[in-house]
Amino acid sequence: MTGKIFINYRRGDDPQAAGRLFDRLQDIFEPQQLFLDVDNIAPGLDFMRVLNERVAECDVVLAVIGKGWIDARDATGARRLDDPDDFVRIEITSALNQGKRVIPVLIGDTPMPHPEQLPEVLRPLARRNAVRLTHERFRADTQGLVKALEHALAEIEEARQELAKAEAERRADEQRRLQEAEAARRAEEEVLRRKAEQEAQERAEAERRRLQEVEAAQRAEEEARKRKAEQEAKERAAEERRRIEADARQRAEAEQAFAVAKRANTIAAIEAFLAEHPASALAEEAKALEATLFVRQQAYRHALTSDDATALRSFLRAYRKGDDADAIRARLRLLEPRPARSLRQPAIVIPGALAIVFAAAFVVWLDVKPGPEDRLIPPETSEPAPPAVPAVPEAPNIQASAAPTESSPPAPQSASTEAAETPAKIVEPQAPNPDQVAWNLIKDSRDPDQLRRFIDRFPESTHRGEAEQRIALLSSAPPPPAATSAPDPHELARSLQFELQRVGCFKGDVNGDFNDDTKAAWSQFVKLTSVGIPNAVSSDAINAVRSINKRVCPLICRSGEHAEGDLCVANPPPKPPPRKAAEGATPAAPAPRIILPPGGGGGGGGGGGCRNPRMHRLGGGAGCGY
Numbered sequence: 001m002t003g004k005i006f007i008n009y010r011r012g013d014d015p016q017a018a019g020r021l022f023d024r025l026q027d028i029f030e031p032q033q034l035f036l037d038v039d040n041i042a043p044g045l046d047f048m049r050v051l052n053e054r055v056a057e058c059d060v061v062l063a064v065i066g067k068g069w070i071d072a073r074d075a076t077g078a079r080r081l082d083d084p085d086d087f088v089r090i091e092i093t094s095a096l097n098q099g100k101r102v103i104p105v106l107i108g109d110t111p112m113p114h115p116e117q118l119p120e121v122l123r124p125l126a127r128r129n130a131v132r133l134t135h136e137r138f139r140a141d142t143q144g145l146v147k148a149l150e151h152a153l154a155e156i157e158e159a160r161q162e163l164a165k166a167e168a169e170r171r172a173d174e175q176r177r178l179q180e181a182e183a184a185r186r187a188e189e190e191v192l193r194r195k196a197e198q199e200a201q202e203r204a205e206a207e208r209r210r211l212q213e214v215e216a217a218q219r220a221e222e223e224a225r226k227r228k229a230e231q232e233a234k235e236r237a238a239e240e241r242r243r244i245e246a247d248a249r250q251r252a253e254a255e256q257a258f259a260v261a262k263r264a265n266t267i268a269a270i271e272a273f274l275a276e277h278p279a280s281a282l283a284e285e286a287k288a289l290e291a292t293l294f295v296r297q298q299a300y301r302h303a304l305t306s307d308d309a310t311a312l313r314s315f316l317r318a319y320r321k322g323d324d325a326d327a328i329r330a331r332l333r334l335l336e337p338r339p340a341r342s343l344r345q346p347a348i349v350i351p352g353a354l355a356i357v358f359a360a361a362f363v364v365w366l367d368v369k370p371g372p373e374d375r376l377i378p379p380e381t382s383e384p385a386p387p388a389v390p391a392v393p394e395a396p397n398i399q400a401s402a403a404p405t406e407s408s409p410p411a412p413q414s415a416s417t418e419a420a421e422t423p424a425k426i427v428e429p430q431a432p433n434p435d436q437v438a439w440n441l442i443k444d445s446r447d448p449d450q451l452r453r454f455i456d457r458f459p460e461s462t463h464r465g466e467a468e469q470r471i472a473l474l475s476s477a478p479p480p481p482a483a484t485s486a487p488d489p490h491e492l493a494r495s496l497q498f499e500l501q502r503v504g505c506f507k508g509d510v511n512g513d514f515n516d517d518t519k520a521a522w523s524q525f526v527k528l529t530s531v532g533i534p535n536a537v538s539s540d541a542i543n544a545v546r547s548i549n550k551r552v553c554p555l556i557c558r559s560g561e562h563a564e565g566d567l568c569v570a571n572p573p574p575k576p577p578p579r580k581a582a583e584g585a586t587p588a589a590p591a592p593r594i595i596l597p598p599g600g601g602g603g604g605g606g607g608g609g610c611r612n613p614r615m616h617r618l619g620g621g622a623g624c625g626y
Helices: 015-028 047-056 087-097 119-127 139-262 265-278 283-304 308-316 323-334 351-369 372-374 395-400 416-418 434-442 448-457 464-478 489-502 516-529 539-546 613-618
Strands: 003-007 060-063 101-107 132-133 563-564 566-569
Touching: 003 015, 003 087, 015 060, 060 139, 060 448, 060 539, 087 101, 087 119, 087 372, 101 139, 101 613, 119 265, 139 265, 139 283, 265 283, 283 308, 283 323, 308 323, 448 464, 489 516, 489 539, 516 539
Parallel strands: 003 060, 060 101, 101 132
Antiparallel strands: 563 566
8 A cells, every 4th residue: 555644743742642653553554654753854954844845745644632732832831833833733734735634633532622722724623533542442443543544545546546647648638739739830841941942042042143243342352452451561561670670779789788887897887877778678687786886885985994804804705806805805914913012902892884884785675676686696505606896996095095015014013012002992983874874875765665664774863754754745645556467477486486585495596487496495485484375376475485584494505614694604724723832922912802783793694684685695784674
């Protein structure tokens, strides 16, 4: 026997009777024909829709009604049958609305509910014939219910079969009607097709004649346009050739002029090139070279005014070749230590003469941004390559120094005379204020961030008010329109390579190619900093590297060298064993004590916190405070 039975009951209202009824029905019907509980509704589903679907799958609904069925209350004291979301009410209402056969099953002496006791939607239940199940005659009562169910399911199945038969006959009639209509449509289409083919042939013939006439006219017109286009193409080709030749001549002149300026290697030559070729593709490279020469010139000028051998050696570590390097070496030889003048030597204090070098390096860092000019700077290696050697005009002035030369050494003095002399205090020349030099170089800048960095670097400067006024003026100006195009991946990769090279992780060429060396450098940076950015070629990744102002990847030096800050320098030679002093000889004076000014550290081994890697190679150790 087919058909499904849905058992509706309230769990708090005599559930034992519902369970006994279910067990009894299981002895008669197949398990798949019985539905007792709907308690496995998945989260997120509409329980109203799920209950309606479950009821729709059944043919007969048994509404089990006990003594507490009418007056069952919820936690708030409201009657459950009055709650639209009550499962019992939803199931019975759905069965009544769908026209299912609903059989009230009264447990014990429970009376049949009156219509006025039920909600409006459940009042049709009071008119349904009920079945009573008593405890004493449970088996006999259920037997009568089983017969009623079998009879009801048989009637439902018979009605379903009749409905299916009527539906089949309706579909057969519809199919015959469609076939007849299809045959008539095909016959009509065949007539129309033949007529359309005849008309199409006539139109095709007329169109063919018309096209022949049009084609002849078009050939004549096309021939005239072709001759005219060939003439115009020849003229444009000649004009483009003349333009390319002119551009080539200008580019060749610019390259030749830049080559001459690079060979001259002076600021004046670079400025002359920029004045003559301001829009050249080599202008950025020339500006970078000019900034490099400016820093070296400033370093050389102030090295000449210093009597500190450490500062001179720092200059030579950064700039090893050139006339200025030879002049500094000659000055350094003049400052070689001589026999002690007394047993007590005053401490040598490094003055603030190099402050202007640091200020110049700071200003260059403000003005020079990562770009194509970085190709002038070789990538960091175990030994920094010497930069270009400028022909600094101050080099010959070394010869005019008041210090004695090697060709005329000073007359020797006796040890007793030197011991009797009073220690003299070394007086250094007065250096200009670093903030004044930095302000002269950036006072016309239109970059508010550059002016803010000046204020952060020199908070007590007399030019702070003027810088703040210029920042306010530039900030009030309307911002430039935002770029609508997406960033160039090649340019992003080039910027990432530059920043990774700055923190010591990338050793290759900054060419914008996101190759294996770049990927390995990025992986090493992520491993050492724990940066969580999935896409390396992005603005977020570049800003993450740019936010770090110190070396991240360790500096690896070759054998025989050791790291000093961000440079590899040769290991000092082993000290010779001390010789025994001759009997009666004067003991040697203690080594001079060098006191470094705050923030200073020479040019070669400092610069651990410099954001611009150019400063490491230029020797600007303390000038990169940013």
